[in-house]
Amino acid sequence: MIIKLPIDVTEDDLLRYERYLRQHEIPFIFDKASQPIQLVVHLLEHQLDAFKQEVPFDCVEKIKGPGLLTSREGHPNDTIIQTKHHMIGGTNLTIMAGPCAVESREQIFEAAKIAKKGGAHVLRGGAFKPRTSPYTFQGLGEQGLMWMREAADYYDLAMITEVMDEKNLQLVEHYTDILQIGARNMQNYRLLEAVGRSSKPVALKRGMASTIEEWLNAGEYIVSRGNHQLLFVERGIRTFEPWTRNTFDINAVAMMKQLTHFPIIADPSHGVGKSEYVTSVAKASVVAGAHGVIVEVHPEPEKALSDGRQSLDEKAYLNMSHQIKQLHALNQTLEM
Template identity: 55%
Template sequence: MLVLLKPGAAESAVSDVTSRLRMLGLAVHRTDHEGQVRLCAVGEVGRVDWAQAAGWAAIERLEKIPSPFKLVSRAFQPAATLISVGRVTIGSEQLALMAGPCSVESEKQAFTIAAAVARSGATVMRGGAFKPRTSPYSFQGLGEEGLRILRRAADAHGLAVVSEVMDTAQVALMARYADILQIGARNMQNYSLLREVGQLDKPVLLKRGLAATIEEWLMSAEHVMSQGNRQVILCERGIRTFETYTRNTLDLNAIPVVKELSHLPVIVDPSHGTGIRNKVAPMARAAIAAGSDGLMIEVHHDPDHALSDGAQSLYPEQFEELVGQVRTIAGAIGRRV
């Protein structure tokens, strides 16, 4: 239930309403919009006498939130969420450019790529230290040593770090090194992991599942936010369809749909969305034109010898060219790099 307090309600009145709702067994979340306090009361709302609650002195009106996701919805928070990480504010007019290798392979590799993407305009370095590979015989990542290398390389070039966490046991470790914790597509509905990262005071990048609907994706974000962490970044990375020419089908429809339904920022990963190097740039350009708040791009200086996802990784010079194209598109739609 959305509880709208009277404009200018005193903090003591806000506390009183919040306490009374909690005494009824509900969890209460707050946002402020245009001078009005908005409370979202969630839980067993059917057990509450809302007709009686509507008469509480500080309450202006009550509204049902029609969607199953409550905290994620624009009904609760009409204004866009802005998430500041390093030199970028994700969700603002500034586009977030996240770039780097699929996997951290060595110190030389990480520093080489960090220098290249930073020079081209990236603000966040992506890189995997724990890799959820389809085959158990494929490269699984360097673990904590990979995180150390990634952190040093990013720091040397003024970049923030995003890296994937695979299970609850890794959360504390990952939080020591990464500025943004990524939940991969395969873990989008790993509810234990979602609840664990929901208790952090760090941004979470939530990738859409391989065959997830938009509603399922947003409900996963709801799991994170229900634990108190409102710093959720959504990432469209392609879904599995009957089409086999590309690795996945990049669903750019999701960008305007999510923007309408939710206040959370959404970025696009055209590397996984296509799986083909020469298809990455066209889809990246289309994503920005469609309203994406940023891009996550795989970049490797020697992709033919990469230990993972070389076929979809851009060369540094290709990434530099793409950033220039993105800058042009951004200027035409009121955004900037």
């Protein structure tokens, strides 16, 4: 539940609430980003009655669905994420594009040029790559981050890249504008808490076998630590179907738009794993209400060191971006 504290609550009051909850071993979070300050806590009815006797508060909101701070029920208006050049969420369409991995300075600059040409706002790319096999390309590390930052700045793009562990968080934070949590780390709770203390926006990919409730609760770990700049990224889930890399859950895009106030981004590249289907799934995502897409684009997909099969070349990417912009504009007129 969310308890809205009095508008004139003092630090002494907060200490009194904290002391009471700790004495009774009740986990809690103070959401100081909200006005008035909110106390996020799970109390049974008898605990709530006892708490009322000890401390004053204005009202209680009982959130029925999964998540508390991530729920639209307690925060009906869309949250907008501000990057250097663009606002993500609301009625804006955001395009994030770039290669799976940074392979060289020339490659990331060419990819950034293509991304910008198609109207992208954010350059994506990996410097630390979590690969299924230990014998495949693992990324260039800090050198890749440096080249990617240079390319993003040159083309006036924001930058998104994955942080794989707490150890590298400070390094990645230094270079990137948006931190990405990959599907494999969606339930790495210590990492989620760490990025929750960051000042950078966080893009949280759905785990490959995670339910929507688990995904929302993973986001709750981030927001409950004070970071209210969250993006949810649908990237497909693992099913019995072997024809595509994953099964893109278009249901999740529509449902998440209703369940949470944070922006929803679609990743059709990982969702299907085959470049010839990426545009169709990107279009479906925009129609379903996604606030943007994140797609893999490579100057020469056939030579890519990772995920070349699902990467768009320049022509396919420009075609996709043109079509989703048209669909987004149409969507806006239909929703008026």
